Amino acid sequence: MQDRQASKMNENLSSRQPEVIHSSERSADSFQLRRWLRSRVLLRPPLGSFDKADHAMTTLQSSSATAAPNRSSAWDFRTAVIAFLTAVVTLISTMASQSWWSGKIDKVLGNEPRIDISNPLPGPVPHEIMLAGKVHNPPKDKILWFVTQAIDDGNVYHPSDRPCAPADDGDFRCPYWVGDAKGSSGAVKHFRIIAVMADDATQYAFSQYNIEAAKSKKYPGMRDLPESKQEIGHVDVQRVR
Numbered sequence: 118m119q120d121r122q123a124s125k126m127n128e129n130l131s132s133r134q135p136e137v138i139h140s141s142e143r144s145a146d147s148f149q150l151r152r153w154l155r156s157r158v159l160l161r162p163p164l165g166s167f168d169k170a171d172h173a174m175t176t177l178q179s180s181s182a183t184a185a186p187n188r189s190s191a192w193d194f195r196t197a198v199i200a201f202l203t204a205v206v207t208l209i210s211t212m213a214s215q216s217w218w219s220g221k222i223d224k225v226l227g228n229e230p231r232i233d234i235s236n237p238l239p240g241p242v243p244h245e246i247m248l249a250g251k252v253h254n255p256p257k258d259k260i261l262w263f264v265t266q267a268i269d270d271g272n273v274y275h276p277s278d279r280p281c282a283p284a285d286d287g288d289f290r291c292p293y294w295v296g297d298a299k300g301s302s303g304a305v306k307h308f309r310i311i312a313v314m315a316d317d318a319t320q321y322a323f324s325q326y327n328i329e330a331a332k333s334k335k336y337p338g339m340r341d342l343p344e345s346k347q348e349i350g351h352v353d354v355q356r357v358r
Contacts (some may be wrong), residue, residue, distance in 0.1 A: 265311075273337065275339075
């Protein structure tokens with residue numbers, strides 16, 4: 118009887134031993150699993166960190182892309198301004214070199230040449246007179262030249278045989294002749310004495326006319342004044358004989 122009980126107890130112990138071994142293995146496996154999970158949790162980046170990093174990178178790239186066009190736009194604007202100013206300076210320089218524009222610029226700035234004729238005064242004059250007055254702001258590349266317009270003879274122009282050179286202060290006194298020496302008996306003729314600032318082309322035209330007139334001893338007058346002439350004043354007179 119005792120032997121049977123002891124045998125039965127041994128069987129029970131034998132049957133329980135695997136269960137104890139099983140439980141120990143499961144505990145070890147569970148420990149390893151927890152350890153693996155813990156390491157994965159420690160190594161895993163915080164939640165949303167990838168999204169934040171992507172957003173930061175996108176923002177940086179966007180800022181760089183925006184800054185580059187802004188710098189390029191600013192550079193293009195400066196280049197355009199410099200090119201515009203260069204073109205304006207070049208245009209003004211070109212215009213100033215032309216006599217017509219030079220006169221316009223001087224007029225705007227108040228530097229245009231002008232003349233005060235003190236003699237003769239408007240009215241009757243003899244054949245030989247003395248032109249007198251003062252010229253202001255004379256251009257350095259032009260000289261003062263007087264021309265008589267014969268109003269009753271087809272408005273032709275008779276330039277003086279020489280220019281009138283003012284003094285350094287602008288005062289001038291030059292002998293001058295109006296109309297024919299003989300004149301017309303009992304007739305009144307009207308003339309306009311015009312003060313001209315003559316450039317090289319105008320001086321040449323006046324000189325050539327006087328040379329040809331002296332050779333032929335005929336003074337028909339010029340139908341037109343040179344285009345480059347610059348009229349700065351005049352006085353209207355009459356000849357009575």
